[in-house]
Amino acid sequence: MYVCICNAIKEEELREVARHGVTDPEAAYAVLGKTPQCRVCLDHAEDVICDERARCAGRCPARSIAAIGSGPLAAA
Template sequence: MYICICNALKESTVRQAARDCAPDTHVSDFYESMGVELQCGQCMCRALDLLDEESRSCQVA
C-alpha cells in the first residue's frame, strides 16, 4: 500500500526506513533518509505512526 503518493513511498519502504532511523529522528530527516522531501504533508501522520511502531518494536527486541 502507498503511504506517500507524492513520493511513491510504499509502506514497506517507510517501515524499513523507520527501522534504520534513530527513535528521535526529525520528520524532515526521516523523509530525507528515504531520498525524498516531504511534499503535501498528507502522509506525515501515517509515516510518523510507522516510525513510532518500528522504534517501539526495536526497543522490545
C-alpha cells in the first residue's frame, strides 16, 4: 500500500527503514532519497514506523542506515 503518493513510498519501504533504526518520517524519507511534498502522509508514515519499531523491538539486528543503500531499497 502506498503511504506517500507524492513520492510513491510504499508501507513496506517505511517498515524496512524502521527496522534499520529510523524513528521519524522525515528521516525515513531522506534515507529513501525523498523529501515530503504535501506532508499529508506524515502522520500515517509515523504510525507505520512506530508500529514496525514496536513489532521489531529486541529482534531486529542493529544494522546501520548505510546498509539500506546496498539492499533492496537502493533502487527505490
